[in-house]
Amino acid sequence: MELSLRQLMVAAVAAITFAGSAVAADMSDEAIAERIQPVGSVYLEGDAPAGPAVAAGPRSGDTVYGTFCVACHGAGVMGAPKKGDAADWEARLAKGNDVLADHAINGFNAMPAKGSCMDCSDDEIIAAIDHMIEGL
DSSP states (O other): OOOHHHHHHHHHHHHHHHHHHHTOOOOOOHHHHHHHOSSSSOOOTSSSOOOOOOOOOOHHHHHIIIIIIHHTTTTTTGGGGOOHHHHHHHHHTTTTTTHHHHHHHHHTBBOOGGGTTTTTHHHHHHHHHHHHHTTO
């Protein structure tokens, strides 16, 4: 007995339909409310936040490095000096910390200003540099 392409397609559509209905089999009010709940929430100034507040204050060098810098400095992308690699940092450190900070904050060669962390303060960028070169 040969199956035609049409019979195979009908069987596939039926299988997908029945599989999808099994996922939504729980039609209780609680299950429906959970499936359609909003992903986030908005509140107006003066209202209490719906969730935990974001930590205030400067981020640590480790946090800035792990969020922004690691993308290039973890693997040495486009010649970026790798964290903890003394040979990569030697020529840069020889120019002095002020030049190093200036290049990181304002951009230099392939590195964009602040490593694309536009909401990082200058102090946070310097803390990230210190984190990358600690122990050299």
